[in-house]
Amino acid sequence: MTQMKILLVDDTKTILMQLTIWLEALGHEVTSTQDPCQALPLYQQQQPNLVILDVMMENKSGYDCARELREADSGEHWVPIIFLSSAEKDENVQAGIDAGGDDYLIKPVSEVTLTAKIKAMQRIAEMQEQLAHANAQLQALSNTDELTQIPNRRSFNDRYQSEWNRVLRLPENIRRIAIIMFDIDHFKEYNDYYGHPEGDKCLQQVAQAIDQSLTRASDYVARYGGEEFIALVVNEDKEHLKQLAEKIQRNIAKLGIEHSKSTVASTVTLSIGIAVEVPQRGYNKDKLIERADEALYQAKQNGRNRFVILG
Incomplete structure (x- = not known):
């Protein structure tokens, strides 16, 4: 005993x-x-x-x-x-x-x-x-997405709330929060052409590549739904966020997942939208996610396989 x-x-x-x-x-x-x-x-x-x-x-x-x-x-x-x-x-x-x-x-x-x-x-x-x-x-x-084995949307929402509250207590000069949204370019076409088993495998590989690219303990990546992923990054300026987005895109490219139905590349790529905010009391934190989604939309409109940062 x-x-x-x-x-x-x-x-x-x-x-x-x-x-x-x-x-x-x-x-x-x-x-x-x-x-x-x-x-x-x-x-x-x-x-x-x-x-x-x-x-x-x-x-x-x-x-x-x-x-x-x-x-x-x-x-x-x-x-x-x-x-x-x-x-x-x-x-x-x-x-x-x-x-x-x-x-x-x-x-x-x-x-x-x-x-x-x-x-x-x-x-x-x-x-x-x-x-x-x-x-x-x-x-x-x-709290875990069954397919990709990274946190799910529910888990992300809980973490986002707790991090937002924590950051509000920090000095304003280090009180930055960034939301990063990712979308696999032309994933529907990928799924239709290669089949759902290959689509699932693609989602798993992309999820792990994103997760492994964000290395700080405070970084948090989750599957947001379908082929969309979301990340929470605290206290990084725009230059570091730009470098992080480039790193993630390089790591996705290294996967070399064939995508013959893509109009932007011969392999799987990501469009990335980033929004940065200095949290203030009374500010609706959901607006930051909306702005990241807007940045993601702009990245798609601009030709995909790229990132847009809204400060």
Whole structure:
């Protein structure tokens, strides 16, 4: 089973030592303290999978510790809390559950009982981990274009919103955002002549070539729909954007994808539209995409296989 990180809080040194020995013998990583006031800092620092709290402590009760931990919890992952106490009345158990506890063991706790409880918590922790992994995979799938394996339009919209908000907080002299739109020239003719399987392969190759051309961590490329792609580039001036567009066109040319039905070249080419803006509060960010689309239209009208930048 998965090794657990356990936070152990008990102001009785002998009990603390005995529990630590048992838990470490089971293969777990234990952080312990006799001071209940250290429970919250240690919880935030160590991010344990399980917390074991004594109830009756001098400086602060285990119930109060549990409430603090629950209030500080982000809610992303459930961390079980087990109380240890010699108080065995029903109202004591109820108080522990009301404080945020998940189990309540009566002292003295036997090694067998504690081991059984820990194993039960392990199983729950493993199921949580598997669920989190599955959710992460589903999230990735929902944000990825199935054919090209780059982000999809939905993912781009989310990233664009977050980057726009981030850039708004930057000094104005480095507050530039550029939207780049790409369209494969005469792709319909390509698809009709070579067939949809070859068309899909073409889209995959072009997507990867664009994606690999934008190398900064903040650069973001997505499939926008059909044969159109879109990119988000932050804090680049027009000269660098011009160089980037030329680089992308060179990389597309290197693919050497035959396109006998194109009127502009014997291989697949791109038309590129670029729009640059210094974000201001109150400005509609969608207008920047519209301007990039306008630049793309101009590139097509001017003969395709070229780029137009609108500042």
